[in-house]
Amino acid sequence: MxxxxxxxxxxxxxxxxxxxxxxxxxxxxxxxxxxxxxxxxxTQKYPENRATLKMFDNFKGELQLIHDENNQHSCNVCNTCARKCPNGSIEVIYKKVEGADGRSKKILDKYIYHLETCSFCGLCVPACDEHALRFDQEFEHAVFDKSKLTKVLNKPGSTCKVVKE
Amino acid sequence: MYDFTPMIDSITGYLNGVFTPFWAGLISMVMLGVVLLTVYAVLGLYLVFAERKICARMQNRLGPNRVGPFGLFQTIADLIKLLLKELIFIKNADNFLFNIAPFIVIIASIMAIGSIPFAKGLQAIDLNIGVLYILAISSMGVIGILIAGWASNSKYSVIGAMRSGAQVISYELSVGLALLCIIVYAGSMQFSEIIASQEDGWWIFKGHIPAFIAFVIYLIAGTAETNRGPFDLAEAESELTAGFHTEYSGIKFAFFFLAEYMNMFVIAAIATTLFLGGWLPFHLFQWAGFNHVMDYIPPVFWFFAKTAFVIYLMMWFKWTFPRLRIDQLLALEWKYLLPINLINLILISFLTLMQWHF
Amino acid sequence: MEETLMDIDLKDKEEYIVNMGPQHPSTHGVLRFETCLQGEKVKYIIPHCGYIHRGIEKMCEKLTYPQLLHLTDRMDYLSAHINNEAVSLCVENAMGIEVSDRVKYIRTIFAELTRIASHQLWWSAFGMDLGALTTFFYGLRDREKILDIFEETTGTRLIQSFITPGGLMADVHPNFQRRIKEFITYFRKKLPEYDQLLTGNIIFRERTKGIGVMSKELAIDYGVTGPSGRGSGFHCDIRKIAPYSAYPFVKFNEIIFPEGDTYARYLVRMKEMWESLNVLEQLVDNIPQGQIMLELKAIKAPKGEYYQRVETARGELGVYIVSDGGPSPARMKFRTPNFSNLFIINKIASGHKIADLVAISGSLDLVIPDIDR
The missing domain is CATH 1.20.5 (Single alpha-helices involved in coiled-coils or other helix-helix interfaces)
Structure with missing residues (x-):
């Protein structure tokens, strides 16, 4: 055994x-x-494939104020986006102008976007009733100076198509 | 056919003719040193590169691909970076030992290369106890590791070094016994004679199954002796951050790194010499035509091809297996490898006595 | 004052203290284990947390409900969708509204995808903890497919902020269903590879079997939930106990292993990946039509206290809201799974080797920002 x-x-x-x-x-x-x-x-060979690299349509790059071909945006300075933003990344600065009918109107002076505090939660885009905002495909955010991350989104000389001056 | 002996002889003859014997000896030593160091550096750097490429392929990655075509100069760039990096000095560390440890490790591996036959006559020194010399020299490296761990004044380093000590001392036995199997077959400890005994067939084929078992055991124990995965307990990245070389930086770290790869090369080269016929070409039975074609391929190529194969096997292990725990590591040696090895040795002695090998 | 080992006089001269962390490869974050060792043996461990405390609960008090969601992503970043879902469900319960079936289905699909992605990353990192570096790349390779699905619909890969009280931020992308089906067939082929590489491996089995045994009682005492609890035979799957979203509509098994060792915890997660694939398969073809976002005037919880629990990839996440009727909570409390799972480590890792400590903490699948919040 x-x-x-x-x-x-x-x-x-x-x-x-x-x-x-x-x-x-x-x-x-x-x-x-x-x-x-x-x-x-x-693995993507990133800097080489820059030409062919395409992000998804819904990709949240950085915030963009939509301008049409006539350099017109549709922000009516309602400030909803700034109020919805949890981080205070959006500042809408307006100026008052005398309209054609003699009443004073608020028009957009500067649409300031702080990329450095943005957390890409995406609350601002659907909040806009005028559909004036979207996220673009830009993802190369690196800069050497932090102040460059504070951006003015309305292009110089642009006008508003919603509020007539 | 490709015999390097006349070439070496003519060089020494010329030197002896021009200089006094003392200076001739010195100059030949310096020449040898320069050649060996160059071979060492190039081999070390490209072994690192090869490992990175091979593991990248196994892991569905690209591997280094930025510096030079296919990233060929990546390791050279890394070396330059390491040369330029600051050497950190540690408070309360034993500075003398701390500085000397990387040199002990790297000198041990350089000395081992000296006795490896790359081709007929292409061998720095053909000692009559070559195998013993290799065993003695390669176990010297662990002293460097122990010193490095001790002198660093870091707990991680000490744990790593102690693990390494226990590991290398245990696995030295298996390496020695596995090599002893071939020494019994060949009847010599001299590398040139061991190779000469394989002219009619490599020991891994000629020596029946016991030789194969000895080869496998040698491979396992050799991997363990070089502190490579799955036996990299001395470094154990996820447990001890970097083990014995946690506190090293710059070129001193590079020495440890290079020595690891060169130890791997030495282990593979010895496996090639003892089991796979060294620089001998691959011959198949009595097919004269085939064998003749094989003879045309230079022996240096054969040597490096076989060594590369063994190195590839070791890399394959490393990139597949998880790490062992220290008690399992010792159990593997003392409960499995050593008994099997001893029985294997008796079997081989019997085979040799009866002249049953081919 | 926090008690540390440094304050205790070491009785035995052979004992010494090693700080594993806050920067250490095996803690996967800024966690610190103050470990008392005797040679290789772990005598006891004091885990220290708080290195990545951001005060999320306090910050929530200043934000409205939709706004505070983006903070919950950053607690357990590997279960971002499920965290969002937990808060959304809690707020919806408080308001007494119910989302459409379409939203429920999509939420559940996202939750299960998140679970698979999380387990893939855990598998990768666990293999790496044990020294098998190749697992890391295989896991990440397959996780990439899920992240692509996320990115296509939500626009981000890791922290999506996609689920919101009342529904979803947007409808799913048209490719959504096709991609998920592709992923299911792809991953069903790749999962056996995981087993061949790691599960069956003799070294791996030796390293994990019988290591860090946690009894069912211990798991219940410490509130260890999720796969770690289920590896000890603790029936704690919220998807089964208190089904939410679309879980009442699907059939799946709760994976329970009674052994309680590291290997059991490992197997639970491996099997859960298969189960999650089954759940996905049942849901993906049957997404009903419906409203994506309810028309809500204002998102305000009525005065009172509300609690909602969900099953994240790591265990039970509880969301507790005290509301005074305003648009933001008066007090917010998260019962995070990792916090409870962490403190068991002294009980189950003491007496093992230092290498086992790494294996055990890996098998608990800790995400450090979730511990500290």
Whole structure:
């Protein structure tokens, strides 16, 4: 009986070795397989593929005040976006002008966007009733000077198509 | 066919003719040193590159691809960066030992290269106890690691160094016994004679299954001796940040890094010499035509091809397996490798006595 | 004052203290384990948190409900969708409104995708903790597919802020269903590879089996939930106990392993990935039509206290709102899974080797910003 037990133990010893080696070989098959037949590479060669790199349509790059071909935006200075923003990243500065009918009107002077505090929650875009805002595809935000991250979104000389001057 | 002995002889002859024997010896030593160091540096750098490319391919990545075509000069750029980096001095560290440790590690690996036969006659020194010399020299590296860990005055380093000590001392046994198997077969400890004994067939084929088992054990134990994954407990990145070289920076770190790769090369080169016929070309039975074609390929190529194969195997292990724990590491050596190795040695002795090998 | 090991006189001269963290490769963040070691053996551990405390709960008191959602993304950033869902559900419950089935389905799909992505990253990092570096890249390679799905619809990859009280920020992209189906077939092929590489590996099994055993009682005592709790046989899947969103409509199994060791916790997550794929398969073809966003005048919770719990990839996330009727909460409290899961570590890792401590903390799948908030 003792002999039988010993034989069994020796058998277990070698079985253990066999199982272990088999499991290692199975793992090596995976890596070796990829060595022979290259797997799908998800790495993007970024600066080289700049020309072909296209972000998804919904990609949240940086905030943009939409201007049409006549350099007109549709911000009516309602300030909803600034109120919706959790971080205070948006400042809408307006000026009062005398309208054609003699009443004073608020028109956009500067639409200031603080990229440095923006957390891209996306609350401002659907908040705008005039659909004046969107996120563009720009993702290269790196600058050497923090003050460059404070941006004026309305282009120089642009006018508003919603509020007539 | 490709015998380098006449070339070496003519150089030494010329030197002896021009200079006095003392100066001739000195100049040949310097020449040898320069050649070996160049080979060492180039091999080390390109082994790092090869490892990065191979593991990248296994991991579905691109690997280095920025500096030079296919990133070929990446490691050279890395070396320049490491040369220019600040050497950090640690408070309360044993500065003398701290500075000397990387040199001990790297000198051990350079000395080991000296006795490796790259081709017939292309060997710095052909000691009659070559195998013993290699074993002695390669175990010297661990002293450097122990010193590095101790002198760093860091707990991570000490743990890493102590692990490394336990590991290398244990696995030295298996390396020695696995090599002993081939010494028993070949009947010599001299590398040139061991290679000569494989003219009619490499020991891994000639020596039946025991030789193959010895090869596998040597590979496992050799990987462990170089502190490479899955036996990289001395570094154990996720546990000890970087183990024994946690506190090293700049070129001193580069020495450890280079030494690791060159130790790997030495281990692979010895495996090639003892098991895979060294620089001998691949011969198949008695096919004279095939064998003749193989003879035309230079022995240096054969040597490096075989070594590269063994190195590839070691990299394959590293990039597939998780790391062992220290107690499992020692259990693997003392419960599995050593007993198997001893039985294997007895078997081989028996085979040799009965002249049953081919 | 916080008690640290430095204050305790070490009785045994052979003991010494090693600080693992706040910068350490195995803690995956700014967590600090003050570890008392005897040789290689861990005597006891004091975890220190607070290195990335940002006061999210306090900040929430100043923001309206839709605004504070973007902060919850930044707690457990690997379960961003589920965190959003938790707050949204809590606010919706408070207001007594119910979103359309379409929203429920999409929320659940996103939640399950998040769960898979989180488990993939965990698998990658866990392999790396144990020294198998290749797992990291395989996991991230497959996670990339999910992140692409997220980006196409929500515009961001990691912290989406997509789910909002009353519905969703936008409708899903037309490619949404096709991409998910592609992902399901792709990932079903890749998951066995994970098993071949790591699960079956003898070294891996030796490293994890019988290590860090947590009994069911201990798990309940410490409030360990999620896959870590279920690895100890603790029936704690909120998706089963208190189904929310579209979970009542789908069939899936709660994965429970009674062993309680590191290997069991590992298996729970591996099996959960399969289950999540099943859930996705049931949902993706049956998204009903409906309103994406309810027309709400103002999002204000009536005066009172509200609690909602959901199952994130790491366990039970509870959102507790005390409202005084205004547009922002008077007090906000998050019961985060990682905070409860962390403090078990002293109980289960003491007595093991230092290498096991890394394996155990990896198997608990800690996300540090979720602990500190």
């Amino acid at each position: 003792a002999l039988l037990k010993t034989i069994k133990e020796v058998g277990n010893y070698f079985n253990e070795i066999y199982d272990g080696v088999a499991s290692l070989v199975r793992g090596m098959k995976v890596t070796g397989g990829y060595f022979i037949k290259r797997g799908q590479i998800v």
